[in-house]
Amino acid sequence: MAGYTPMIQQYLAIKEEAKDAFLFFRLGDFYEMFFDDAVLAARELEITLTGREGGGKEKIPMCGVPYHSASNYISRLIDKGYKVAVCEQVEDPSTAKGVVRREIVRVITPGTVMEDKSLDGTTNNFIASVVSVDGMLGLSACDLSTGELYVTSFPEGMTALLDELTVYEPSELVGDGELLAKLKAEAAWNRQLPMTAYGEKGEEQLRQKFGEEQVQELSAARRKAVAALVSYLEETQKRALSHMQSITAYEPNQFMVLDHYTRRNLELTETVQSRSKKGSLLWLLDRTGTAMGARLLRRWIDKPLLSSSAITRRLDAVETLHRNLILREDMRAQLQPIYDLERLVGRVAYGNANGRDLNALKSSLRRIPELKEMCMRSGADVLISLVENADDCADLADMIDTVLVEDAPLSIREGGLIRTGYDDYLDQLREASTNGKKWLAELERREREATGVKSLKIGYNKVFGYYLEVSKANLSMLPEGRYERKQTLANAERFVTPELKEKERLILEAEDKMVDVEYGRFLELRDHIALHLHRLQRAAALIAELDVYQSMATVSAERRYTRPEVGEAYDLTIEDGRHPVVEAVMEGANFIANGTSLARPDRSILLITGPNMAGKSTYMRQVALIGIMAQIGCFVPAKRAVIPLTDRIFTRIGAADDLIGGQSTFMVEMKDIQVMTEKATVSSLVIIDELGRGTSTGEGMAIAQAVIEYIHHHIGCKALVSTHFHELAHLEQSLSSLVNARMAVEESGKDVTFLRKLIPGAADTSYGIYCAQLAGLPSSIIGRAYDLLEQSGATGNADTPVTQASVPSIESRRKNIVQLSMFEEAAVAQAYSEPRKGSSKGEQLAENLRKLDLFNMTPMQAMQWLNEMKQKLSD
């Protein structure tokens, strides 16, 4: 450090405390960054990199951002996953001796942002900690913006950890270094997530914060997890986080387990393709009016319940609102204007709530009495018990009303906040200031009269204070010696008088004091409210819950959903079930309802065969979604549904390529199946789409059969399995609980119509070639494919009719091939027949291989292609 100026030495010493963050070093009106921070920040923020003499041999790289727009730059860095340490001047530069004292006042990280710009109103922003203690893993998660703090624990195991972490989708992770490293190596993990090794700290702090009783109830792993998280938060935020009032501890098995893959596949909160909320179950069910309600709905979807009494309670509430349109509409109208109380409470605790925030708090609290009244009037026990003893925080709303003006300004340091009549001294100061201003007006009038200058006026500026202004043309009219010249402008002169100076002093003093007094009163009010955070949080929770009920009731009523019967029994019955989201996006078009019956002893596994595009995946997802909707307490898209409590839904639908993770599709599939064999219980629901398709037909089929047998013999859970291996249909004979089903198809003339109807029995064709034709493959390929199919003898099984009509022969299907145009004929002939000049057979094969769209082929098609190419080579 030697050689550097004292300020740079100070910078370097402070930077030591925040090595992994950008240090925003306050210098006057700017935050400056130096050295490597400056180089990186200049690139990331696209700002100019300059240099500064710092006492060293070379200039120090430097860049900076104005303090008043710093939050924009900070948000951009946070969004990119960086941390920012904000370092302020903590003494008055005018009185400081030597270099002004500076300190880091807050470290902002992706998991600890409080700024609205970086927060999505309807989604929580969690930071989580993971620790390990004696074979147990502890996991804690906190949303700093709302103060929610959760903790749980479970026996060591990566699968369980990933399942639980997925619920929170944390934006930052802290905890045991070793565990974090293991997580980082996990294929299913987001490797960009910022992680900080941070453990072994803060248990004592925890006891002080939450009290011995709360902490004592936690197991060692949970204690360690919460301690690590809370101390990390308090250390980075440099303050006590008073809105984190209580620890919500839960057992993972209190809720249905949905692994990362299943959540994604069922598109619970976002779609697989675009990762957007639109098109997900959450999007469909979200008719909430408040941000708190929207976040709670997401949490409910993330964690379906396993207690039938709790589900019944929710269903009762939804039913009440479902039946009563007027109540529902009134409630929506009351909820709509309510602000995000949870985040307002966070800001109060953080000390950055302004007058508008408190007014927003007030107007939101004012809605509670009417909401309570509505619930009481509903006559429904569930709503009455919810609000009966609820605290509407009227005293807090009244207090805000007494202290603050209606249209409070953004700033809390410039006055204009406090109501007249609230503080005598403030009123006196205001009086003095107003009287002073009246006096000024009077002076202006008097001086005009005395001098005869009609345009004489009194003005104010920050440098000279109050002055009398007279235009140059009228200067001669002024009496000698009465005015003291202060400032000369192009067309006018400005003067003061001793009398004016005296009044000015009184007015300015009063205004200064007014601002101070107002600021003080505002802080008192905010501090008072901060003493009641837990009450406000309870009020927010009540509003959120009512909002979710009305949201689910609104969707249920609009979409004609029915109340499911949820219970402990094994059997599942859905009459005329629909896929909620597919049905919604189809709008005018007709979604075909399908029933489901899974029961012991003779039909717990449904083996679904049938053509591509027939609706198998939609059907299987629909069963899972109806189960989830029932267990979150929502009505379901069916005529009638009896839903047994399901402890875990396991899905393996479509190709979940983990190419970035370096695993093949087949390997991922097999790993998922392994997890299923380990975790599924008799109360689980297993859904597997096209099991074993990622390997050779023979082996794929063998694995599929073995897995189905395992589910049948060893797990005994309900399962829906779809397959293109029609040969597996014979399992119906050997496995007593398995039944065959298929999606009906109708052929007429040239067309195949997918009826989307599930009917008993097995199918014998996939209509794969027909689908290929629909997709626009050249007709020569389609023709060739039918040839090969015929040669291989796969002409269908006469015992198992595919459609209500009969299975058309390959010949009749072939007839449907559209005639090729002359041009296509020529192109195909060239591609297929003689090798092009100069290209060897090998090269041509390579060319064909390159063009092959493997992901859209069944194993059977791939085999056929290989066979064909082999023949070409030996020709």
Ligand SMILES: Nc1ncnc2c1ncn2[C@@H]1O[C@H](COP(=O)(O)OP(=O)(O)OP(=O)(O)O)[C@@H](O)[C@H]1O
């Ligand atoms: N019950 C239904 N009513 C109306 N349309 C449906 C129904 N089920 C599915 N569909 C429509 O059919 C399309 C194909 O369905 P789906 O993906 O479920 O078929 P699939 O049998 O799984 O096909 P593949 O085996 O090729 O994956 C869906 O995108 C949807 O638009």
